Amino acid sequence: MTPPVSMPLEDIVETKTVQVGTAESRPGEIVYGWFDLAQLPTGHVERLPVIIAQGREPGPVFWFTANIHGDELTGMAAIHDVVKPDLLENLRGTVVAIPSLNPAGLRTVRRVPYFESQDPNRSFPGYTGPVSDPVTAERQQHPPSIYDLAMERLFQDIHSTADYLVDLHCYGLQSSSFTIRDRVLYHKEEELPTANSLYRQMDEMCRAFGLPVVNESEAGRYVDQKLHRSTSGAALNEARIPAITVELGLIGGVDPDALSAGRTGLYNVLKWAGMLPGEPEKIISVPVPEVPFSTRRENSPRARASGILRYHVRPGDIVSEGDLIGTLTDIFGTPVPEFSEIRAESDGWIISLSRGAICYQGQTVTNMAMRDDAPMVEPFPA
Ligand SMILES: [Zn+2]
Numbered sequence: 001m002t003p004p005v006s007m008p009l010e011d012i013v014e015t016k017t018v019q020v021g022t023a024e025s026r027p028g029e030i031v032y033g034w035f036d037l038a039q040l041p042t043g044h045v046e047r048l049p050v051i052i053a054q055g056r057e058p059g060p061v062f063w064f065t066a067n068i069h070g071d072e073l074t075g076m077a078a079i080h081d082v083v084k085p086d087l088l089e090n091l092r093g094t095v096v097a098i099p100s101l102n103p104a105g106l107r108t109v110r111r112v113p114y115f116e117s118q119d120p121n122r123s124f125p126g127y128t129g130p131v132s133d134p135v136t137a138e139r140q141q142h143p144p145s146i147y148d149l150a151m152e153r154l155f156q157d158i159h160s161t162a163d164y165l166v167d168l169h170c171y172g173l174q175s176s177s178f179t180i181r182d183r184v185l186y187h188k189e190e191e192l193p194t195a196n197s198l199y200r201q202m203d204e205m206c207r208a209f210g211l212p213v214v215n216e217s218e219a220g221r222y223v224d225q226k227l228h229r230s231t232s233g234a235a236l237n238e239a240r241i242p243a244i245t246v247e248l249g250l251i252g253g254v255d256p257d258a259l260s261a262g263r264t265g266l267y268n269v270l271k272w273a274g275m276l277p278g279e280p281e282k283i284i285s286v287p288v289p290e291v292p293f294s295t296r297r298e299n300s301p302r303a304r305a306s307g308i309l310r311y312h313v314r315p316g317d318i319v320s321e322g323d324l325i326g327t328l329t330d331i332f333g334t335p336v337p338e339f340s341e342i343r344a345e346s347d348g349w350i351i352s353l354s355r356g357a358i359c360y361q362g363q364t365v366t367n368m369a370m371r372d373d374a375p376m377v378e379p380f381p382a
Helices: 074-082 085-090 103-108 134-141 146-161 189-209 219-224 231-237 256-272
Strands: 029-039 045-054 057-066 092-098 164-169 177-181 184-186 213-215 243-248 295-299 307-311 324-329 341-343 348-353 366-371 377-379
Touching: 029 085, 029 146, 045 085, 045 103, 057 074, 057 146, 057 256, 074 092, 074 164, 074 243, 074 256, 164 189, 164 231, 164 256, 177 189, 177 256, 184 189, 184 219, 184 231, 189 213, 189 243, 189 256, 189 377, 231 243, 243 256, 295 348
Parallel strands: 057 092, 057 164, 164 243, 177 213, 184 377, 213 295
Antiparallel strands: 029 045, 045 092, 177 243, 295 366, 307 324, 324 341, 348 366
């Protein structure tokens, strides 16, 4: 695999000094510091840990971030394992790592910081819609939250320093590891060539990581769900930096197989960017299902009755339309009438099992990677 055409290494002749919070890069060294996130009412300061590892040779600046959802822990462990002093031996360029973007959520093992009400992974700057639109107008009346303000400052550092970004997450109770490929959105027709080239770089980076790649929702749903204001969504669609979201298996603990996949993937993208020697390695610790079509993630199928759910598939299984996914029984173990069998609604593969054993009518049974033919470079929805 070759580094992206837009960034030939020989063009990078000087080592940039990178400063994030109190951490300032030094060639050949790893430094640790803090980025102040917010002043707390108790006099404490909420702050983010920052690690900067800089090789002696000049090269790109790669950002690794993790744990913006406080209960998603494996990415933090992957950063701890990769961004440490021995990374410096062969490193070209600079790695900036933030092992936790949400220390408050990490302390309480909760997705959202206890002083916030909204998903912190929608706090980055991004398009809010046409000003004439009443929904936009209403949205703009909400003053930015403490997290919005902090992420806006952090985003300035990402925007001014990063060449690439990987944001690490976890996905569910029983879940595969995979990479989410966002769509590249643009405003004006003349931005299309740049958007296409950004997409190609990001797509290459997805493949280099080595996990199965699943597309994010199409433009309309993507913006409705504010996914363009996630860490990687904003890096990609606002700062125009190749950026991906990587999901490393289960939430709430560190799965050693997903951790191993995360470590290999982080080394792989550094090799792809020309920052480490060698070729990307195959990930073998977790399933890497291959289907002959592009997929996007969808909540499907849904239960048509309430009951006790028994799964007949595992994360990573490839399924065809009509395959048995699960069965529903009553509390005595007898199949519920009519809707006991839950079957796949399309070809694809199983990303995660959405429930434990209790299932209510209408609830999602699995999250699946399903066929996706929508374009990957699209205008922002009007
Ligand atoms: Zn997450």
